[in-house]
Amino acid sequence: MVELRAVDKRYGAVTALRNVSFTIEEGEFFALLGPNGAGKTTVIRILLDFTRPTAGSAWINGIPSTDARARSIIGYLPENMQLPPYQSGRSFLKRQAALGGLTGRGRERTIDRLIDLVGMREKARRRAGTYSKGMLQRIGLAAALLGSPRVLILDEPTTGLDPVGIREFRQILERIKLDRVTMLLNSHILSEVEKLCSAAAILDKGNIVVKDAVAALVREGETLEDAFVRNVGVRGAV
């Protein structure tokens, strides 16, 4: 459903990605892990055609990422979701839905269902300026789901949330799993990734260090965090 084939990305003298390939099967929850600056967001930007690879190609459901039809089946939650502060979460979703061509009663029903899914029924009518980071992320996730995407791409969705918020966000994503959505998640919260994702790739300085089923990455007695440190090394110590 999602594929990168031998992608290189250079920004002038900086090589952000080098020969990166991976495949995500339909319905799979896939984590892209790696230290800051590893190239995770660059992978996402290529899949969304916000930037083009220097070499190689990216594919969504067999369609090149450079084709607008590929973008039309993707829902995307950016790294730092922002909402207009004087708009409520609900009115933001209504506008986004209208931009996506949803109208009338169907639109109201979809928005109500998504607001319930992300646990914002009580708060969706408050203005977004009063929202915590976690609430912004929840409305952002609802917005990403508006077009019933087959592929969901989340860039560090829980960075900056408190532990309860992190767990609740993961539980929302578990509910989406039932719909056979394919997900690419990039996150540092490895304990949550381990519970949620079935496969992962670790990027370091633009190279894929390892990619496998999460169950295969993690050795007996290890957590995913241990496996991450074993593969990437401890900064300063290597």
Ligand SMILES: Nc1ncnc2c1ncn2[C@@H]1O[C@H](COP(=O)(O)OP(=O)(O)O)[C@@H](O)[C@H]1O
């Ligand atoms: N627009 C850009 N111009 C120049 N360098 C960039 C640009 N975007 C990202 N980079 C560089 O590419 C590398 C990977 O960045 P990024 O994909 O944002 O990493 P991550 O999301 O894993 O933290 C970094 O060295 C970063 O500085």
Ligand SMILES: [Mg+2]
């Ligand atoms: Mg990033």
